[in-house]
Amino acid sequence: MLRSLLPLGVALLGATSVLAVDPPSCSLDKKCPEEAPCCSQYNQCGVGAFCLGGCDPRMSFSIDSCVPAPVCKDKTYKMDSLDRYKHISEYLGDSSKVDWVGQGEPLLYNGHTLLTMPPKSVGTVLATTTYMWYGNVKARIKSSRGAGVVTAFILFGDVKDEIDFEWVGVDLNTVQTNYYFQGITDYGNTGNLTVDDSYNKFHDYEIQWTPDEIRWLVDGKVGRVKKRSETWNATSQQWNFPQTPSRVQISIWPGGLETNAKGTIDWAGGKIDWNSDEIKKYGYYFATFGEIKVECWKTDKAPGTNKGISYYYNDISATNNTVVDSNKPTILKSFLGTGTNMNKGDKAQSGSASQSSAVHAIPGGGVVGSGNTPGVDGNGGSGSSGGSGSGSSSGGAASNPGCSSDGFVQNCGQAATDGGDGNNSNNAVRGADRTLGASAFAVIIGIAGLLFL
Structure with missing residues (x-):
């Protein structure tokens, strides 16, 4: 993988029509500011969803800015329903009610989940709400196909430890690890x-x-083994081996997007044809996911335990001996919250529903502040909507706050599916992430945190 998609990610995120100003950027050398303390998976700073899955404590304002991560749970995901899936703008950290969070357009077909990528979009990504600190994960998959179309099934940690399966759509007889x-x-x-x-x-x-060690298996047969003992780095005096809690992530993303670097496009099998037979027949590229089974590592002594409620880090070196299996809570009261103030925005607390200035709360789209406070369930308030508050969207098609006036928008202006009248406060954020210029979530997650093979 080449570490060269940060410029792409920033460019796509910066093109969003729902935000007037880009969030501050973050890196190992440039931590987030106190007012936007959480460094998201996309190397940008904010509050709320920035502080949940993917928040990197090494690059955040302080090591406890990120919300603790829900511990591993043995579970079989049938992938025949989307009832326990939530868009990233609707999730505040309660993994007991939500199995998957993500962005894009997952669909159901014949008892399976399809991850789709319509023309001029950046695909779809789903991530588990719980983390796996060693263990086994198995997924039943049919990959996508076509030049430039990439399918991914990976483990990805907040500090960017990663273990991959990836498929390039021009080679249907090879899976890359x-x-x-x-x-x-x-x-x-x-x-x-x-x-x-x-x-x-x-x-x-x-x-x-x-x-x-890591073992990669296909249909029950071991295809590759990598031992930790083979990864010693004498210069840094450490094992360059994935070792920290990670989420299961599945995605389809456009490696062959014409704005990508030439090396990415070549690796992905060429530029994507948005007028291909696949697009003409179905309206999108897609990958098919059947049952996914997670089995946690069984041990009574760290590393790899899952006795408590959550994981957090006690040192920015972020190796497995710095992970704490704890009973710290994982749920924010609103999208104003952070790891150091998880109750911020709680309507039950007098005077807590105000914010002196707008701050980014949803990576890729969504500002809260100046009195705008999302509800406890992630659905209320005007802070993440296209409403009239000062933290609202400033762009989009005039007829609908969830529509962008430039680029492709999938299901632009679709009414809310929760039995409402189409005025769901998350429509602006959700509409924006379907636009090519509005968000790089799926691309960046699919390439595992600004990396590509």
């Missing part, structure tokens, strides 16, 4: 496995991850 420690590029980490027609045939793909 990869791993990274804290996002450090190493071209020797890749390995290819042979598979029979990944688009038309379901196969079971499995990652077995322990403190000592």
